[in-house]
Amino acid sequence: MPARRVFVDPQGPVLVEGPVEIVLDDGTVARSDRFVVALCTCRRSRTYPWCDTSHRRRERTAPPPEERKPR
Structure with a gap:
């Protein structure tokens, strides 16, 4: 049986050639x-x-200053 190739991403999942x-x-x-x-x-x-990418940080960014001004 041939060896499976595995890719390790330090910021995410381990990728394995399937099945x-x-x-x-x-x-x-x-x-x-x-x-x-x-x-x-x-x-x-x-x-x-x-993996469903839950490891990714979900950060909200503030809108640009011109969009925060009251009208």
Whole structure:
């Protein structure tokens, strides 16, 4: 069996060339037939063990000053 290629992104998920089967803590198996799978490493994902980009910071930026002036 050929080795799987794994890509580690320090700011995000682990990318694995698929298809893959993931054995979870409780023994259940999650399977994906996609050609590349993003695995969650932060456990914030609602679709764990698959990454849904919940690891990204969600910051609101203030509107430009001209948009904050009262009219």
